[in-house]
Amino acid sequence: MSDIIFRTARLTDLPEIVGLLADDPLGSQRETVSSPVDERYVAAFKAIDVDPNQRLVVATDAEAVIGTLQLSFIPGIARRGAWRGQIEAVRIAAPFRSTGIGQQLFEWAISECKSRGCQLVQLTTDKGRPDAHRFYEKLGFVASHEGYKLQLAG
Amino acid sequence: MSDIIFRTARLTDLPEIVGLLADDPLGSQRETVSSPVDERYVAAFKAIDVDPNQRLVVATDAEAVIGTLQLSFIPGIARRGAWRGQIEAVRIAAPFRSTGIGQQLFEWAISECKSRGCQLVQLTTDKGRPDAHRFYEKLGFVASHEGYKLQLAG
Numbered sequence: 001m002s003d004i005i006f007r008t009a010r011l012t013d014l015p016e017i018v019g020l021l022a023d024d025p026l027g028s029q030r031e032t033v034s035s036p037v038d039e040r041y042v043a044a045f046k047a048i049d050v051d052p053n054q055r056l057v058v059a060t061d062a063e064a065v066i067g068t069l070q071l072s073f074i075p076g077i078a079r080r081g082a083w084r085g086q087i088e089a090v091r092i093a094a095p096f097r098s099t100g101i102g103q104q105l106f107e108w109a110i111s112e113c114k115s116r117g118c119q120l121v122q123l124t125t126d127k128g129r130p131d132a133h134r135f136y137e138k139l140g141f142v143a144s145h146e147g148y149k150l151q152l153a154g
Numbered sequence: 155m156s157d158i159i160f161r162t163a164r165l166t167d168l169p170e171i172v173g174l175l176a177d178d179p180l181g182s183q184r185e186t187v188s189s190p191v192d193e194r195y196v197a198a199f200k201a202i203d204v205d206p207n208q209r210l211v212v213a214t215d216a217e218a219v220i221g222t223l224q225l226s227f228i229p230g231i232a233r234r235g236a237w238r239g240q241i242e243a244v245r246i247a248a249p250f251r252s253t254g255i256g257q258q259l260f261e262w263a264i265s266e267c268k269s270r271g272c273q274l275v276q277l278t279t280d281k282g283r284p285d286a287h288r289f290y291e292k293l294g295f296v297a298s299h300e301g302y303k304l305q306l307a308g
Contacts, residue, residue, distance in 0.1 A: 141302035
């Protein structure tokens with residue numbers, strides 16, 4: 001396996017990131033894959049890119065984007081003013097699942113949260129993803145919370 | 155009952171906000187109540203205050219802060235570049251619980267998320283808070299996700 005790099009995403013990675021998000025039973029219903037990439041994704045990329053507390057991340061090998069996640073650094077009053085690292089939109093390309101890349105990507109992401117002074121890393125995962133639950137528990141995450149969502153639009 | 159106002163928190167509200175966060179079986183173990191307020195809370199307040207995607211909110215009556223929550227507006231690539239509104243650190247002062255103030259505060263917060271163009275509002279709540287679960291479900295939230303936390307410090 002060639003060397004894997006974890007880095008902040010560039011605009012040129014966006015089509016591959018959208019492709020990864022769509023390549024999933026839940027994601028396929030939620031995403032639009034097109035070329036050029038839908039402008040709503042470009043607007044979202046820019047909103048993330050200008051925000052120092054948001055970081056869109058990719059894992060790449062020599063040829064392609066093989067994984068992605070988004071880190072959000074969130075200041076808060078609770079827990080004596082603790083910062084939280086939040087992880088969303090995690091995907092690993094199908095051929096690389098169960099190869100350890102996901103674990104490496106998470107270990108890297110957790111270490112980024114530590115360097116930003118976060119006291120806590122948090123994420124939510126759909127109850128319909130039992131494999132993901134086992135993955136997060138292996139990394140030390142505890143399912144102490146219920147994750148509630150309220151859809152506001154379409 | 156006097157008129158209740160929902161507004162962005164000011165630094166002068168901070169001691170009352172910390173007091174609310176601490177007045178709770180889980181919060182009392184996590185917070186430090188002192189006068190003047192611990193400087194870690196002041197630093198956190200400032201980090202929230204300078205970030206246009208963070209909004210610390212209070213509900214006040216004529217006399218005091220009677221509720222608080224934090225709104226985070228999070229851009230993301232998933233769901234065709236959807237923004238999410240996230241709610242954390244919700245507390246209502248003990249004498250005002252079950253009076254409808256919490257519901258009004260949430261309806262106001264959800265409407266703020268709509269004005270910011272969010273497609274989704276999300277929150278997590280400790281599995282040990284069954285009253286909160288009923289409250290969120292009454293507001294239309296669905297417990298579709300597991301909420302995982304990983305402590306990094308302390």
